[in-house]
Amino acid sequence: MLKFFIRAIFFAVLVFGLIAFSSRLFLNKEKLQSIKSKELRSDREDIGIAFFGSSHAYTTFDPRVFENEIKVKAFNYGAPLQNLMVTLPVAEEVITKRNIRLGVVDIFQSTIVEPPLTERAAAFQYGTLDYMDLSLDKVEVHNRLYGKQKLLNVFPAIREHALWKERFFQPGFALNRDDDYYRGFKTQMYFDKKSWEKNTRDKDTFAAPQLIQSEKLSEGQKEVIDDIIGLFREKGVPLVFVSAPIHRRYMNDKYFTYLELIKAHFKEKGVAFIDYNALWDELNLHLYDFADISHLNSSGALKVSGHLANYIKTRFIGMEDPQVPNDKKLKANRYYHIDTGFKHVLGHQRITNNSISEKTGILEIAVFKDAYDRLEIVLIGDRLKDIQLKVSYEVPLHETRNIPPSVRNRIDGNTYVQRASLPDLKQQSTYTGFKYHGKEFKVVLADCPFTEISGLRISVGDSGPATRVFTLDHLQLKESLPTILP
Amino acid sequence: MLFNSLDFAIFFPLVFTLYWVVAKNKTARNSFLLVASYFFYGWWDWRFLFLIAISSLVDYIVGYMLYQTGQARRRKILLGISLLVNLGFLCYFKYTNFFIETFVDSFRLFGKSLEVSTLNIVLPVGISFYTFQTLSYTIDVYRKQLKPTKDILSFFTFVAFFPQLVAGPIERASHLLPQFYKTYRFNYALVKSGLLLMAFGLFKKMVIADRVAILVNQVYNNPQEYHGYETIVATVFFAFQIYCDFSGYSDIAIGIGRTMGFDLMKNFDSPYFSKSITEFWRRWHISLSTWFRDYVYIPLGGSRKGEGRTYFNLFAVFLISGLWHGAAMTFIIWGAIHGLIIVLEKAVVPIRAYAYDSLSVNRDSFSNKLFFAGITFFIVCVSWVFFRANSLKDAFSILSNSLVDNYEGLYYGGLFKLGLDPVEFWVAMVAIAVLLLFDLFHKKKAAIQWLSAQNMVFRYFVYVCIVFVILIFGVYGDMAPTEFIYFQF
Numbered sequence: 001m002l003k004f005f006i007r008a009i010f011f012a013v014l015v016f017g018l019i020a021f022s023s024r025l026f027l028n029k030e031k032l033q034s035i036k037s038k039e040l041r042s043d044r045e046d047i048g049i050a051f052f053g054s055s056h057a058y059t060t061f062d063p064r065v066f067e068n069e070i071k072v073k074a075f076n077y078g079a080p081l082q083n084l085m086v087t088l089p090v091a092e093e094v095i096t097k098r099n100i101r102l103g104v105v106d107i108f109q110s111t112i113v114e115p116p117l118t119e120r121a122a123a124f125q126y127g128t129l130d131y132m133d134l135s136l137d138k139v140e141v142h143n144r145l146y147g148k149q150k151l152l153n154v155f156p157a158i159r160e161h162a163l164w165k166e167r168f169f170q171p172g173f174a175l176n177r178d179d180d181y182y183r184g185f186k187t188q189m190y191f192d193k194k195s196w197e198k199n200t201r202d203k204d205t206f207a208a209p210q211l212i213q214s215e216k217l218s219e220g221q222k223e224v225i226d227d228i229i230g231l232f233r234e235k236g237v238p239l240v241f242v243s244a245p246i247h248r249r250y251m252n253d254k255y256f257t258y259l260e261l262i263k264a265h266f267k268e269k270g271v272a273f274i275d276y277n278a279l280w281d282e283l284n285l286h287l288y289d290f291a292d293i294s295h296l297n298s299s300g301a302l303k304v305s306g307h308l309a310n311y312i313k314t315r316f317i318g319m320e321d322p323q324v325p326n327d328k329k330l331k332a333n334r335y336y337h338i339d340t341g342f343k344h345v346l347g348h349q350r351i352t353n354n355s356i357s358e359k360t361g362i363l364e365i366a367v368f369k370d371a372y373d374r375l376e377i378v379l380i381g382d383r384l385k386d387i388q389l390k391v392s393y394e395v396p397l398h399e400t401r402n403i404p405p406s407v408r409n410r411i412d413g414n415t416y417v418q419r420a421s422l423p424d425l426k427q428q429s430t431y432t433g434f435k436y437h438g439k440e441f442k443v444v445l446a447d448c449p450f451t452e453i454s455g456l457r458i459s460v461g462d463s464g465p466a467t468r469v470f471t472l473d474h475l476q477l478k479e480s481l482p483t484i485l486p
Numbered sequence: 487m488l489f490n491s492l493d494f495a496i497f498f499p500l501v502f503t504l505y506w507v508v509a510k511n512k513t514a515r516n517s518f519l520l521v522a523s524y525f526f527y528g529w530w531d532w533r534f535l536f537l538i539a540i541s542s543l544v545d546y547i548v549g550y551m552l553y554q555t556g557q558a559r560r561r562k563i564l565l566g567i568s569l570l571v572n573l574g575f576l577c578y579f580k581y582t583n584f585f586i587e588t589f590v591d592s593f594r595l596f597g598k599s600l601e602v603s604t605l606n607i608v609l610p611v612g613i614s615f616y617t618f619q620t621l622s623y624t625i626d627v628y629r630k631q632l633k634p635t636k637d638i639l640s641f642f643t644f645v646a647f648f649p650q651l652v653a654g655p656i657e658r659a660s661h662l663l664p665q666f667y668k669t670y671r672f673n674y675a676l677v678k679s680g681l682l683l684m685a686f687g688l689f690k691k692m693v694i695a696d697r698v699a700i701l702v703n704q705v706y707n708n709p710q711e712y713h714g715y716e717t718i719v720a721t722v723f724f725a726f727q728i729y730c731d732f733s734g735y736s737d738i739a740i741g742i743g744r745t746m747g748f749d750l751m752k753n754f755d756s757p758y759f760s761k762s763i764t765e766f767w768r769r770w771h772i773s774l775s776t777w778f779r780d781y782v783y784i785p786l787g788g789s790r791k792g793e794g795r796t797y798f799n800l801f802a803v804f805l806i807s808g809l810w811h812g813a814a815m816t817f818i819i820w821g822a823i824h825g826l827i828i829v830l831e832k833a834v835v836p837i838r839a840y841a842y843d844s845l846s847v848n849r850d851s852f853s854n855k856l857f858f859a860g861i862t863f864f865i866v867c868v869s870w871v872f873f874r875a876n877s878l879k880d881a882f883s884i885l886s887n888s889l890v891d892n893y894e895g896l897y898y899g900g901l902f903k904l905g906l907d908p909v910e911f912w913v914a915m916v917a918i919a920v921l922l923l924f925d926l927f928h929k930k931k932a933a934i935q936w937l938s939a940q941n942m943v944f945r946y947f948v949y950v951c952i953v954f955v956i957l958i959f960g961v962y963g964d965m966a967p968t969e970f971i972y973f974q975f
Contacts, residue, residue: 001506001672001674003674004672004674004677004678005503011946011949014946014950015950015953018950018954019957022954148492149492151492152492157957157958158957161957161958161959161960161962162961164958164959165907165909165910
C-alpha cells in the first residue's frame with residue numbers, strides 16, 4: 001500500500017508539473033500574458049524597478065526611459081484591469097525572486113474594486129495571474145476571485161484546453177502586429193483622430209469634476225492598499241504609488257473623488273503618491289499624447305516616464321544597476337541610442353541634401369534592431385514634417401521558407417519593400433512622433449526576421465520616397481551588435 | 487456528485503485513502519462507505535437520502551420477515567409491501583406526470599379537452615437503478631434463492647454503494663452483498679487496473695461522448711433544419727455518444743469498486759460488434775437486461791409457455807424496458823422496436839438456418855459477421871432516433887429527413903457546419919476509432935494486463951498520455967462537468 005501511495009504521489013506531482021510546464025503553450029502568443037511570460041522566463045536576472053497596475057501602467061511606464069535615465073533594469077508587470085488584490089501576490093513574488101529595489105504601483109478607482117468582481121473584471125485577472133509561478137499565494141488569490149469550483153483554471157493548460165488548435169498552431173512571430181511590448185510596456189500606442197472622434201463625440205465641453213461627498217474608501221479597499229504598503233515595508237523595498245493620467249476632459253466625478261480619497265489615505269499612511277492627472281500642465285500633456293480617453297500613447301508615456309524617472313533619480317539615490325549601461329542589453333533601446341549619438345547602431349547617416357531636410361525636417365537617420373527581429377528606423381530632426389519613406393533590402397532566399405505571411409507578402413523577387421507614411425502633427429491623423437531630450441523623432445519598423453541581409457536602402461520625401469538617403473551593402477543581424485558607421 | 491467533476495476529483499482520493507486506512511475492520515469500513523455514499527448522493531440533494539434510507543429499511547425488514555415466515559400468503563403480502571414501496575416511489579417520482587399527460591392526450595383524441603396541470607416533481611437521481619437493485623434482493627429472498635442478511639450496515643451500504651448508486655451497474659444482492667461481509671487486503675495490481683479503467687471511462691465520457699454531443703444536440707434540437715447526411719451523421723454520432731457516456735460511467739464505477747476491492751458486474755461488452763439485436767442485448771446494459779430476464783421475463787413464463795407467449799413476453803419486457811428508460815412515448819417506441827426485432831429474429835431462426843444450409847454460407851466468415859453487424863448497427867441507430875429525439879414528431883422528422891438526398895453538401899464542407907469544426911470532427915472520429923480498436927483488441931487480450939507487462943518508463947509514459955489526452959481533448963467548458971445521460975433515467 002505504501003508503495004502505491006508513494007507512486008501515486010510521484011505520479012500526481014509529475015502530472016501537475018507537466019500541466020504547469022505546458023501551460024505556457026496554451027497562452028495566446030499574441031497577447032500580453034504569453035509575451036510577458038516569455039520575457040520573464042528568458043531573463044531571470046534581477047530587476048531594479050517593477051511597475052504594477054492595470055493597462056494604465058503598461059501603457060504609461062516605459063522601461064526604456066528608466067534604463068536610459070537611471071541606468072536601472074525595469075519591468076512593467078501591468079496587465080488589463082489588474083486589481084490590487086492580485087497585484088499583492090505578484091509583487092511579493094517579484095520582490096522575492098527578482099530582488100527589486102523600487103516598486104511603482106499604479107492606482108485608481110477600478111484597481112481597488114472589492115470582490116465579487118464582475119465576470120469581465122474577474123476574467124481579466126488572468127492577465128496577471130498567468131505570469132506568476134505556481135504558488136500557494138497564487139492558488140489562494142485565485143480561489144478568492146473565482147471560487148473552488150474553478151480552482152483548476154489556475155492552469156492555462158486546463159482553462160484554455162479547448163483552444164488547443166489555435167494555440168498549438170499559432171505562429172510565434174512577433175512581427176507586424178499592434179501588440180508589441182518592451183519589458184511589459186506596450187510600445188505601439190498612437191493617437192488616431194478618427195477613432196478619437198468616434199469614441200468622444202458626446203463630450204465637447206469640459207466641466208471640472210466635483211467631489212462626491214458621500215463616497216468613502218471602504219475598509220476592504222483600505223485593507224488591500226495597506227496590505228501592499230505593508231508588504232513593501234516588510235521587505236524593505238521603497239514603494240511609490242502613482243496614478244497615470246486620463247484625458248482631463250473625461251475625468252468624471254467618481255474617478256476624481258476616488259483619486260482624492262486615495263491621496264488622503266496615502267497622506268495618512270505617509271506613502272509617496274504622484275497623481276499625474278494633477279500634473280497635466282507641468283507635463284505639457286496634449287490630446288496627441290493619448291491613445292484613448294484613459295490611456296496614454298507612446299508619446300504621452302515618454303513624457304510621464306521621463307518625469308517619473310527624474311523623480312526617482314532625485315529621491316532614490318543609488319538605484320543604478322552596475323550592469324547597466326551595457327551595449328548588448330540596451331541594443332533595442334532607442335532612447336539610449338539617441339542619447340549616445342547613435343554610436344552603437346547598425347547604421348547612422350546625416351542628411352546632407354538640404355532640400356530633403358527642408359522638405360521633411362529630417363537631419364539624421366539611424367537603424368538598429370528592436371526586440372522583435374525588426375529594424376527600427378529612427379528619423380530625427382528639430383521639427384519633423386510630413387514624411388514618406390521607403391525601406392528595401394535583399395533577402396536571403398534560403399531563409400524565406402519559415403517567415404510569416406505578413407513578411408512574405410512584402411517580398412517581390414528577392415527584395416523586401418516597405419513603405420510608410422509619417423504625417424505631421426498638424427494633420428491630426430495617426431501621429432507617430434516623439435520628443436526626447438529636445439530632439440524630435442519618428443520611428444518606422446521594418447520586419448527583418450533574417451540572419452543577414454544585403455542592399456539596405458532607405459528613401460524619403462515629403463510627397464513620396466524620392467531620394468535615397470541611406471545605404472548599407474551588407475548586414476549581419478545575428479551578431480550581437482555590429483557597429484557600422486558609413 | 488459527478489464522476490467528471492472537480493468535487494469528485496477531491497472526494498475520491500480522500501475516500502480511497504481513508505477506506506484503506508479502515509479496511510481491516512469490516513464494521514468501520516462499511517460504516518465509512520455508507521457515510522461516504524450518503525455524502526456522495528447528498529451532494530446533489532440531501533433530502534432524497536431519506537428515499538434511499540426508507541427503501542433500504544423496508545427491504546431489509548421485508549427480507550428478514552420473509553425468511554422468518556413460511557406462509558405463502560404472508561410472504562406474498564411482504565413481497566407486495568416491498569414492491570409497493572419501491573415501485574410506488576419510482577412511479578410517483580418518474581411516471582406521475584407522464585400518466586397525467588397521457589390521460590389528457592387520450593381525451594384529446596376524442597375531441598375532449600381536460601384542464602389538468604402536471605405536478606412539479608423532481609426526479610431523484612438514480613432512483614430507477616437503486617430501486618431495481620433493492621428489489622432484486624427482496625425477490626431473491628422471496629424465491630428463497632438468497633438468504634437475507636442480518637447485517638443491516640452491510641445491507642444499507644449495498645443499496646447506497648456510491649460507485650454504482652446513480653447509474654448502475656444494477657447489482658444483484660447475491661453478487662454484491664456478500665462482498666460487504668469480506669475484508670480486503672490492498673492489491674496493487676487491482677487498484678492500478680481500477681484506476682486505468684476509470685481513466686478509460688473518463689476518456690469515453692469527456693473526449694468522445696461530450697464532443698459528439700455538440701453535433702448531436704445541434705441537429706436533434708433543430709430537426710427541421712437538417713437533412714440527409716446531416717441527420718444520419720448525427721444519429722451515428724449519438725450511437726457513440728450514448729455508448730461512451732453510459733459505458734464510460736460503468737467503467738468508472740467498476741474501476742472505483744475495483745480500487746476498493748469490490749467486483750462490480752460487467753455492463754457492456756463491445757455492443758456495436760453484435761450480429762443481431764438479441765446479441766446486442768447480451769452486450770448492452772447487461773445488468774439491466776439480465777435483471778429484466780430474471781425478474782420480468784421468467785416470471786411472465788419466459789419461453790416455457792409456447793411460442794406465442796414467448797414472443798409476447800419478449801415484446802412486453804422490451805416495452806417495460808423502454809418505459810424504465812424514460813416516461814415518454816419515444817422511449818416506449820424505442821423499446822417496442824427492439825422487442826419487435828427480437829421477436830422477428832426468434833421467429834426466423836429456422837428460416838435463417840435453412841437459408842445458411844441451402845446457400846452453404848459459413849456463419850463464422852468475416853463477411854457474414856460484417857454484414858449482420860452492419861444490419862444490427864443500422865437497426866440500433868434507427869431505434870436511437872426515438873431514444874434521442876425530443877418528441878415523437880421530431881423523431882419522425884429526423885427519420886424522414888434522413889431520406890433526403892443532399893450529399894452534394896459534403897463536397898462543400900457541410901459536415902463541418904454541424905457544430906464541430908474540421909479539427910474537432912476528426913478528433914471525434916479518431917477517438918471513436920481508438921475506442922473501437924480498443925474494444926476489438928481488448929476482446930483478444932486484456933489491454934490492462936498487456937500494459938502491466940511493459941517496462942515502467944513506458945507505462946508511466948502511457949499513463950501521462952492518457953491523463954493529458956483527457957485534459958486537452960476532453961470537453962469540459964469552464965470546469966462545469968456535463969451530466970451523464972443515464973442520470974435522467
